[in-house]
Amino acid sequence: MDLQRKLEILADAAKYDASCASSGTEQRDSSDGKGIGSTAPGMGICHSYAPDGRCISLLKILLTNACNYDCLYCVNRASSNVPRARFTTDEVVKLTLDFYRRNYIEGLFLSSGIIRNADYTMEQVVSVARQLREAHHFRGYIHLKTIPEADDALIAEAGKYADRLSINIEVPEEKSLALLAPEKDVRAIRRTMGRLRLRLDEAQEAGKSATKAKPPRFAPAGQSTQMIVGADTADDKTILNTSANLYGSYQLRRVYYSAFSPIPDASRALPLLAPPLIREHRLYQADWLMRFYGFDAREIVEDAAGMLPLDIDPKLAWALRHRDRFPLDVNRASREELLRVPGFGAKAVDRIIAVRRVTSIRVADLARLRIIRNKALPFIVLSDHRPPPHLLDSAGLAERFKPKATQLGFGF
Numbered sequence: 001m002d003l004q005r006k007l008e009i010l011a012d013a014a015k016y017d018a019s020c021a022s023s024g025t026e027q028r029d030s031s032d033g034k035g036i037g038s039t040a041p042g043m044g045i046c047h048s049y050a051p052d053g054r055c056i057s058l059l060k061i062l063l064t065n066a067c068n069y070d071c072l073y074c075v076n077r078a079s080s081n082v083p084r085a086r087f088t089t090d091e092v093v094k095l096t097l098d099f100y101r102r103n104y105i106e107g108l109f110l111s112s113g114i115i116r117n118a119d120y121t122m123e124q125v126v127s128v129a130r131q132l133r134e135a136h137h138f139r140g141y142i143h144l145k146t147i148p149e150a151d152d153a154l155i156a157e158a159g160k161y162a163d164r165l166s167i168n169i170e171v172p173e174e175k176s177l178a179l180l181a182p183e184k185d186v187r188a189i190r191r192t193m194g195r196l197r198l199r200l201d202e203a204q205e206a207g208k209s210a211t212k213a214k215p216p217r218f219a220p221a222g223q224s225t226q227m228i229v230g231a232d233t234a235d236d237k238t239i240l241n242t243s244a245n246l247y248g249s250y251q252l253r254r255v256y257y258s259a260f261s262p263i264p265d266a267s268r269a270l271p272l273l274a275p276p277l278i279r280e281h282r283l284y285q286a287d288w289l290m291r292f293y294g295f296d297a298r299e300i301v302e303d304a305a306g307m308l309p310l311d312i313d314p315k316l317a318w319a320l321r322h323r324d325r326f327p328l329d330v331n332r333a334s335r336e337e338l339l340r341v342p343g344f345g346a347k348a349v350d351r352i353i354a355v356r357r358v359t360s361i362r363v364a365d366l367a368r369l370r371i372i373r374n375k376a377l378p379f380i381v382l383s384d385h386r387p388p389p390h391l392l393d394s395a396g397l398a399e400r401f402k403p404k405a406t407q408l409g410f411g412f
């Protein structure tokens with residue numbers, strides 16, 4: 001099979017993995033004339049898009065789409081009737097360097113189906129990164145998927161070469177994993193996340209210490225995971241609780257949410273339809289509330305519903321459920337309180353705190369502070385604004401924020 005055909009198969013096979021944003025690593029470049037490539041911390045790399053509009057920022061491929069496992073939600077499962085291919089290590093290295101030189105990509109995201117066993121597969125994945133870094137001095141971004149049961153020495157080596165490592169938790173609940181991916185073991189996944197966390201902590205601690213020798217490099221962009229949304233019956237509350245637990249236990253940089261895509265010849269255990277993409281978007285918004293806005297997972301989704309509303313964002317939904325906390329005086333409120341105002345981003349809150357030290361904030365300042373005025377005004381008091389009495393109590397307030405209903409077509 002020629003390289004072009006392999007690339008078609010193995011790039012297509014990798015498109016379902018959403019956990020490939022390339023942020024948060026150390027800065028490297030090759031301006032000293034040695035090596036090839038560079039990284040730019042915090043910069044999103046967006047060169048191409050998946051069919052559903054998701055950004056694919058790296059050369060994102062599988063080493064092989066052959067797999068011993070039979071995870072029902074996966075197009076590459078052993079029983080799937082898809083063409084199979086396998087790259088050699090040299091082929092992936094060549095593709096990465098060629099694409100990099102042509103400016104198509106800024107790094108590599110490499111995953112693989114499980115062939116022979118976990119150690120063999122992990123060794124194959126690591127050997128690509130080893131060759132790129134050591135033989136070709138490649139300094140671009142590398143994200144490697146980690147095989148949960150792989151030997152510790154292989155994981156240490158993966159962390160030496162990769163910027164980020166990830167292990168997919170796949171679904172939020174253990175019982176769903178047992179049903180949908182019977183060969184996968186949630187305890188092995190969590191154990192390996194724990195091993196990664198220990199190594200990341202060690203590298204960080206040693207990096208802070210002035211007395212200790214320079215620590216061995218270990219995945220400076222940390223670890224991440226992906227959860228498939230809508231392949232099982234787990235509600236948003238369960239998903240967010242699982243994410244909160246993963247962030248707390250393993251210091252993950254990111255949990256990626258990937259809306260389940262129906263696959264050909266799917267098992268009857270899977271839903272026939274994909275969940276709405278907006279559900280994935282709302283989960284990302286809720287995830288940001290947990291990571292940057294001081295919200296607890298339990299506050300974000302109402303107990304009874306279990307699901308995030310799709311028509312309004314989760315912070316606005318929270319504010320509408322807690323109207324007794326508003327209106328909030330922007331010129332006096334604490335940072336924690338300001339972070340909970342609809343339409344206020346974390347940077348806008350920092351700007352408010354800086355500006356109000358010298359002058360009181362008025363309606364005209366909102367645009368300059370990059371605040372979504374219409375969303376915020378019913379919830380705030382400014383030196384020249386107070387929402388009309390009863391607005392916050394009115395039943396119609398929520399309706400103001402919902403998208404306008406549109407007439408559906410008649411199909412002719």
Ligand code: SF4
Nearest residue numbers: 067069071074077113
């Ligand atoms: S281990 Fe499961 S999810 Fe991963 S490639 Fe194999 S079948 Fe797909």
